[in-house]
Amino acid sequence: MSTIETKVEPRQVPLAREGSPSMHVAVVGGGIGGLALSAGLRRNGFDVAVFDRDTDVAATGGYHITLDERAQSALERLVPPQIMRRLLASGSALRMRERDAFWDHRGRLIGHGPDLTGSASVDFDRITLRTLLAEAVGDDLRLGKEVSGVDHDEHGTPRVQFADGSSVTADLVVGADGAHSVVAQHLAAGPTNSPAGIIGVSGRTRLEDLSPAERKRLGSRSALAIGPRGAALYIGFLDPVGNAALDAPDLRMSVTTCPTYIWGAMFPDTADTEPWQDLRGEQLQTALLDRFGDRKWAGHTLEVIARADRESVTAFRFTAASTDAADLAPWRAGSITALGDAVHATPPTAGMGAGAAIRDAADLLDQLGATADGTASLTDAVGSFEAGMRQRGSEMLTLAMKTVRRILVTDTPLGAAATAVATPILAAATRLRP
Structure with a gap:
């Protein structure tokens, strides 16, 4: 042959x-x-x-x-x-997670995603x-x-x-x-x-590396936080061991072996963020934390970035x-x-x-x-x-x-003002909801 x-x-x-x-x-x-x-x-x-x-x-x-x-x-x-x-056997079942959460840039809960108990989706x-x-x-x-x-x-x-x-x-x-x-x-x-107008930075952070308060706030779920001026942070939860889609440890080969947050930060793709694509690791991590700090994000909401595996932090441009x-x-x-x-x-x-x-x-x-x-x-x-x-x-x-357009609209004067006004109201309503 x-x-x-x-x-x-x-x-x-x-x-x-x-x-x-x-x-x-x-x-x-x-x-x-x-x-x-x-x-x-x-x-x-x-x-x-x-x-x-x-x-x-x-x-x-x-x-x-x-x-x-x-x-x-x-x-x-x-x-x-x-x-x-x-x-x-190497996947993390969404049905075993808590309901997804939506936060504002101060770490205030402003809503939840749908009930996942019937979801067949799996993260790998x-x-x-x-x-x-x-x-x-x-x-x-x-x-x-x-x-x-x-x-x-x-x-x-x-x-x-x-x-x-x-x-x-x-x-x-x-x-x-x-x-x-x-x-x-x-x-x-x-x-x-063509470019979608967003630059992303992603990384990995083990749950055990966070403070007890942040572990409790983030929980075993994924989350999205959007703040004024085009800043957003997605935090995905991955646990192929504790939340295994198929209970067969002998077949498991996931590279993630403990509860881990896979996060992605998003900002408008501008001349200011252009250098990020040439940065790696600690330098990129520092630039990202500085940018969120300039946008007045609460310090504890950035802990998942600050305590990430530095070698995992990388930037990429969104295309669509x-x-x-x-x-x-x-x-x-x-x-x-x-x-x-x-x-x-x-x-x-x-x-x-x-x-x-x-x-x-x-x-x-x-x-x-x-x-x-x-x-x-x-x-x-x-x-x-x-x-x-x-x-x-x-x-x-x-x-x-x-989602891309929602992030970009917060970078306009009107969008930034609306976001700043609306999120405290949504947070208060969420606290009062039974």
Whole structure:
């Protein structure tokens, strides 16, 4: 049996193996969406190879993601049952948390989220999820392969070109290479998203490192605090041991092993915050605390930042695609397509980006199944997939951008004044509520 070659010298190698199905798929990008798709293709007998420039799947940005019932159902169609069990054994179930809380910048409670006791959603470490998906993909994952471009060869066959001068051809190329996707930019003849106007800083803080008072205030729940002048702080609660979605300690492989807050600070993306992207660790942590202090946040509300693991503190710019479905995947369906953030890049304010990429992957797999039995052409299958992806992306982006706009409006004179006036009233009403 022959293998897929990707040699350094400039040569073009078809993605084909003796005895393999008739369709050969090249996936560009080994993030959550690309690995989920590749696992599903492999499980269903397609010949697939996924290429990623990383050399270690555990060396990934981000800290935790939420998969709702729809995303979990999609993932179950893509990966073997044993992978799904190990993932659930390593996840933190939302149904075991307290109700989410909303605070003001002084630490006053101004409201609660919905009752979570019936929620099927689960939080996971991104590293854990990516590692398990990579295991499901197996030898079809090719690390250390940086993609420089995509096109069609002289026969009209989709081709992936690599920075080392090699290339591969396939029947279908799928771009799952994130917000700066080489594949999607080729298809759209330009960028598929733009800055959302927010810069974020994220980090990790163990519950045990906080003072008793802050442990009690924050509790075993996630929270969002919004203050005047465009300052916001999201605090997510992750406990894959105490709140395990599946009680199977022997299967657990979460990188988080104790109750931990995964937080994200948000500010308007301005010239003042531009230098943050070049800062790391303690320097970035200090700059962030100073900015919150300038915005008059109460000292105890910043403890989760001040006591964070300094090595975990990193900055990133929010990007967003259009909320209009008609603007997403603005190309004619064919033998090159894309999914996930490559098409519908979404700020993390909806907590649905990875889940949407997994749902994209499951839908594409379903549509490609129709080509195997001859009931649809490849172009028709891709077209149906892209139509559904546009709707999913639009719905998710609309939710995420609502929060972004709420944060940005507080940075206007009127918005800042309204926030300063309204939050004490909301806090008082919350205290009086039975």
